[in-house]
Amino acid sequence: MEKQERIEKARALHKQGCNCCQSVVMAYADRLPIGAQDAMNLAAPFGRGLSGCREVCGCVSAMAMVCGLTGHTADVRQLIEKFRSEEGDIVCGRLLQMGKKPCPELVADAAGILHDVVE
Secondary structure, three states: OOHHHHHHHHHHHHHOOOOHHHHHHHHOHHHOOOOHHHHHHHHHHHHHHHOOOOOEOHHHHHHHHHHHHHOOHHHHHHHHHHHHHHHOOOEHHHHHHHOOOOHHHHHHHHHHHHHHHHO
16 A cells, blocks of 8 residues: 555544544554454554553554564664654653644654555
């Protein structure tokens, strides 16, 4: 799937009610060695900065999950640093406080960042 398709899929999933983590993970569901429902369930508690605690952004958790499930664990730190560089932080509460981008755009950005490693 093309990068822009992944980005649009992640954005659409968020607008349909998936949390940030689920949106990014499910944009890559076809690349995962687990079923879509299992991926959705796995990602569910990581939304809103880990079950609403506003800690690590669900987008960042999703990138780590997809990397882990696809054998790209060595790339996780690089992805985290790229997200931090582009967005200004990796902590949900601080990202929301900054108000630089709304969640659907953070989701889209994470899906795009992830594409360069996973595809």
